[in-house]
Amino acid sequence: MNIEKFIQRSETLHNRLADLYQTASVLPWISPDLLPQAFNELYNTSKVVQLAAEELHQQNEELIQTRNCLETERQYYQELFEFAPDAYLVTNTEGIIQEANFNAAKLLNVSKQFLVGKPMINFVPLEERQHLRNELIELSQSDRVKELLIRLQQRHGEFFDAALTVAVARNRQGKATSLRWVLRNISERKQLESTVVKNDSDLLYDRPVQKYSKGETIPLNPLVILYVCQGLVKLSTYCETGEEVLIGLATAEMVFGSSLTSLNIYQATALSDVELVSIYAAEIAASPNLSHILLPKINQRLRQTESFLVICGRRRVQERLHHLLQLLKQEVGETVPEGTRLSVRFTHEDIASACCTTRVTITRLIGKLQEEGIISFDLKKHMILKDFE
Template identity: 70%
Template structure:
């Protein structure tokens, strides 16, 4: 629907109705009680329809701006993925390659157009293929990241020893939909050795921590990446009208920083008491092992931003709210007796900005879901998604 054209047509309809109504009201020989009741209702209804259309137009403009901001954020994280120093592959759970970054393309010695759609097993040496098939069948059933060491062969090239770090990507219902592969050539272990989980944990533990209370704005600096040791941080920006736009939620073990976005206005707010560990960008440049370890955490932010972008593309506000609640359930949900409780209280303004609509609309829709028994609100104003609702 062309909303601008729709509003113009309403205005064209409303003006003659208003003129006719005024003329009929002031004619001395027509008593006021003789004005047709139906005509008065028609006039009033046309005025209400015009106001509703104007509100729809404003909401549509706000939604467009939200989509543009999210697309900018998504593209920035996509660039981080594309130009990462290590190889990254995205496959379906059968191991068919769906996406690859520049480093992976170079490692496998094949152009991207020929790589997409090929099975991972095509690059595994013959003697290791049976083992690879067994591992692939088990990977998507696991809930944790898995390490694999496989001998690969470049297309029309040499063999090399590769290390894979594989992570399962799941939809809001918990079903495996994709596999994310971090691919490294470990032929030269001195250059590609990564920080182990134990040493990485020690690395974080030995750093200073900065604490911020719930509601505080966290200072941002292009030279610092914040690692969240504990807590939840809201990442947002502001549109031209001054309205806040929710871009994402960074939780424990995620990273964020103003240097990780191309937006000129970027704000981080503590949604709970948080503890942050600073990591300087200069360290990442001289410590490849550290940047390698942080890259999967940056990828988490990319995936979340893409999820928010998908939500903003939904045509109906009800659908946007439904998918947002499902995403929040996955990101910050905690199991309770009644269902899944969102561990942090988000205001109706926060939810409205993520859905590209107004606070009043979100309040009405949440009230409707509550009446239907699909959600409830606990004593601390946290939303609980009921067990009885497979989908909201």
Template identity: 70%
Template structure:
């Protein structure tokens, strides 16, 4: 039964009970004090069901609106992936290609359909394959990405030097599930540059640093990408009712900007004291090294948006809250003896907004999770999420 039909039936039932109750109340041969108590309670409960149905309908409408907005955001980031100027791959943990964008197929002189199911190592020269396997094995033992310079052999084409960036994606138990690959053809000049620079320092050097205090809105420029040197930034939009919708949480070494979204309303707010540098899109287009460094960071935002889309797609509020806590644990969590401590304090109102529900509901569910031992709070009221 859909929500609209449920509401219609609840309203019809309530009207019938109201009419029946009114009729019984005015009949002269039935004393008011003899009206059955059960009938009165039934009428009262019918009214509560009607109110609950209306609230459920409103929350469902807000949830559908949120999903529509996030789907538009996901499609925008998908297009950034598909039509990115650099080659991008997604493989399983064995290196077998599962996804590739148009630039990847063009660079390797083949089609996207032909790439699917092939191993990345097939495009690496035989002389370099052993060292390549060794590098990937080391990657699985670290939480940091690996940057390599290799000579690749495309299908029926000339070998070329390439800068390869690869990172591991792990599940909640820390087991590798997939790999993300960024590939860019480089000439000898770029080859020398990539070997000398520190990528994070490269983004901030010789650029002015902008500071914002906690709670301050960050002005956005459609021609600029912001790189976070320090602090946390909340990215959100607003639905037609004026309620806030979380679309991202930018942490240090991540990027954000209004040019990276198709949402008509897009707001960035400092969740802590923040230091940023701005990078003009013209510079990105003209500087291949800068583009090479920023591409995986933009893809990181795509993955985060997809994670939030999955969370908002959960039908039950309990599931949305649980997965939101797992998301926060991954993004801003710090290991402690009791579990994983969230480095920021969130109000129940903020969590309710992110879960598309009410503050009262979140307060009740958080209390329940505390009783179950799933979460706790330290002396500074920071939430600690336990392993489960």
């Protein structure tokens, strides 16, 4: 019985009982004392039923409205899922596909209805399937969004490089219930990256080379980014006390420029004989290929800057010096029989400024490291790091 029929019958019952009660009350030959007590209770109960039916009807209307709102929202989010610009999949924790949007079906070259129920692993080359199985096991035990780079194969199609972003959905008890996947074809991007590596020489093509001798200050133009063809450039600023602070080193194939910093005082000094080429910002804005070439190099400078910041954040001077020497080993180190030789000579003042301490302190600490045999110097006063980790 649906709720509408229930309400109608309860109203009919109530009306009949009301008529019967009224009739029995006005008949002169029936004494009110003769009305059965059960009849009165039945009549009162019918009133309660009628009120309950009316309340149930109101609640039912509210439920219908709520259901309609939820259905509208569900349809809205379903359309967002379906027509999203990226390929989306929902799988269970074993990787069985439960839902797929239009772009996922297009990317894998399979109709949506045939994707559902298929294992995700079916689209992975045999030699990479174990790797994906291991990742699925780890995903169920982690709350982190994970990025996977893997090859996929279209149905009856070619292999392609894919970037997969995977997140775990959990129920209220914290148990993993499903995996949400975003699939992207990155084959073109990888080809572009390989092209970038091959075309690094394009930065030098038909551009005048600027040469600076060791110790020269390199003039900076805010409209230009400088690319280091050869040599090493010290990047520094000055604090309020007038002391120089080392904030970066631009080695060969790196870029620098005043447009890449917000510091009011930014100075570039050649630590060796240097060769540079200028690239105007307007060129970069107009050339996507040039932007792709330079972006990893700018990123490299940002990572190095972060490394210098981490060094400054160390509490003990010994730790700052240790991490600075590790960074210099990585940036300008070259392997020699005795260990790793820094290809450029750094003064104690340079090292002190990078470590946020005094030259006297650095001289004392370097002397101690020499006594311990951790560092030494060659005939040209270049520092050599021995078993320095």
